[in-house]
Amino acid sequence: MKKLLPTSTVGSLPKPVWLAPPEKLWSPWNLESNKLHEGKQDALIVSLQEQQLAGIDIISDGEQTRQHFVTTFIEHLSGVDFENRRTVKIRNRYEASVPVVVDEIARKKSVFVNDAKFLRKQTNKPIKWALPGPMTMVDTLFDKHYKSREKLAWEFAKVLNKEAKELEEAGVDIIQFDEPAFNVFFEEVNDWGMAALERAIEGLKCETAVHICYGYGIKANNDWKKTLGSEWRQYEEIFPKIQKSNIDIVSLECHNSNVPFNLMELVRGKKIMVGAIDVANNTIETPQEVANTLRKALEFVDVENLYPCTNCGMAPLTRNVARGKLSALSAGAEIIRKEYKT
Structure with missing residues (x-):
């Protein structure tokens, strides 16, 4: 019997200090x-062990082998x-020095497949692997070649699809596409962004997820959130399109956010990874706080479709804080499981 409320992280976890300087992106x-x-393989094993000790059910690689989820x-x-x-402005929020597309995009060999095979050998639990989504990739570089965001996204979708199929063969159970750009460029999502994502998942038999959040807990994102008012309704613009798509799971930000929970109604029938852990501060949630977030979500999501998760990746946090938050996520989910058993 499948476990009720299986827990997971969005993806990234802090790296050990011997591998990379802590608490920063692009470290x-x-x-x-x-x-x-x-060192990367050792960090993968450490990350796996910390997830298992915290009681996480769906294991990720913690993004230990990569500097950044897109680049x-x-x-x-x-x-x-x-x-x-x-230098470009990423998601209309902060400037970054980014690579330039100068010719046709091609994937000469697999990127993460050997890492996925290595992780698969270490655990019998389901594993989830995150890939950047086509639109978010487009938004993280400068295009001098295609001169069309849509064309470039389509090329990325094709190479992502090849990578995803090989990850599936390597034993990955859930392939997640990270698309924070979906929360910013609504018209493009509905015009071609969702179609590009559908191209990226074409032919996959494993489960697929799309993760859409309000970003890592860095200053540029936190400042942006302060401008969004008392209700964050960005999901309302894109969920109807996602609801009609072939994506199996939708991962979203909930805890300590102003996202109205009833927006989950727009993706009724999909599995929902509900962000019940805030990654933008160092306060470790109590299990009861996590349970309260899950209870609110359960008003709009069937219990068998609810997957407790983090709001976003935890790479910029300390390992102690991340461990505490993972344990709180598991303990909060267990509170709700017991309520459903009685």
Whole structure:
């Protein structure tokens, strides 16, 4: 019998200090060549152990082998120049120095498949692997070649699909596409963004998820949230399109956010990864706080479709805080499981 309320993280977890400097995104590696490869595998094992000790049911790689959830994938593609970077505004929020698309996009070899095979050997639990979504990839670089966000997204969707199929073969149970850009560019999502995502999942037999949040707990994102008012209704713009799609699971931000819970009605029938852990502060939730968030979600989601999760990745947090939050997530889910058994 399948476990009720299976818990998971969105993806990233803090890296050990010997692998990369803590509490920052795009953190540089502390190791090189063979030592780096071995260090990444060691970090994967540590990440797995911490998830299992915290009682997490669906295991992720903690993104231990990548510097960033988008650019690490792009680094492995041809047609992108990482040397001559340009500064762009990401999601209309903050500036970053990004690579430039200078030629046709191609994936010469797999990116994460060997890491997924390694993780698969370490655990019998279901594993989830996150890939960047096509639209968010487009929003994280400068395009000098295609000169069309839609065309570039379509090319990314094709290479993502190849990677996803090989991840499925490697034993990954859920492939998640991270699309925070969906919360910003509504017209494009409805015009071509969702179609590009459908192309990325084409032919997959494993479960698929789309993760749409309000970003990591960095200052630019936290400042943006303060401008959104007392109700965050961005999901309302895109959920109807997602509801009609072939995506199985929708991952969204809930805890400590101003997202009205009733917006989940718009994706009724889909499985919902409900963000019950706030990644934008160092306060460790109590199990009861997690349970309260899940109870509110259960007014709009059938219990068999509810997957307790984090709001976003936890890479910028300390390991102690992340551990505490993971344990709280498991304990909160257990409170609700017991209520459903009695």
